Amino acid sequence: MLLFFLVLCTFPHTDSAEAAVFDTSQDSWGVLGGYGQSIPGWGDTTQRVETIDLVLRYNHRIFDNLGSGWYRGYHSILLELPVHFVVSPDVSSMVGMNFLACYTFTANQDIRPYLFGGGGPVYSFADVPGMGSELNGNYQFGLGLSYGINPDHDFLFELRYHHISNGGSEEPNEPLNSVKALFGLTF
Structure with missing residues (x-):
């Protein structure tokens, strides 16, 4: 009965609602490259693994104009396709896919700090x-x-904590806890 009453009360307002559209007008692509290194003794990490990283990124804005003052910004989802070229102790590679949530602070239009986190599979x-x-x-x-170079391109600099493990699905399961520094460009 309560559900019927709720539907009846909101029925006159349904004709004024607009359907949400998947807006990609503010989305961007980016390419990042950099260096990463696992740190033995950080958690259960025992191996020093060094990588040269190349990341293709798609940035989709979800919510714009959030907050006010210094914390004004927007929320976005980052889809990344990273390739980690292992240069030590083995010469090989790792590939993956990352789904990251990101918040970008836009109080300053030229220099915009951002925070991100998430994860995904790695082979x-x-x-x-x-x-x-x-x-x-x-x-x-x-x-x-x-850092905004011009209206169409931004220079990016990032520092990341990066953890890789098999989640206990197989033994041994010594994780790689790494720090990565990346530079890039959006287009």
Whole structure:
């Protein structure tokens, strides 16, 4: 009965509602490159693994004009396709897909800091001792700066914490806890 009453009360207002449209007008693509290194002794990490990273990123804005003052900004979803070229202790690669939530502060139009976090699957071709599986997962979080070069391009700088493990699906399961520094450009 309560549900019927609620529908009856909102029925006159349904004709004024507009359907949400998937708006991609403010979306952007980006390419980032950089260096990462796992740190033995950080958590259960035992191996020092060094990588050269290349990341293709799609940035889709979800909510714009949030907050006010110094914390004014927008929320977006980042879809990344990273390739990690392992240069030590093995020469190989790891590939993955990341789904990251991001908040960008827009109080200053030229320099915009942002925070992000999320994760996804990672497939490792590398023979890293302690990693018991080729199919792994990762989670990461970090912070970055976006500097507007012109209206169409931004320069990006990021620092990330990056964790890779198989989640206990196979033994051994020694994780890689890494720090990564990345530079990039949006287009």
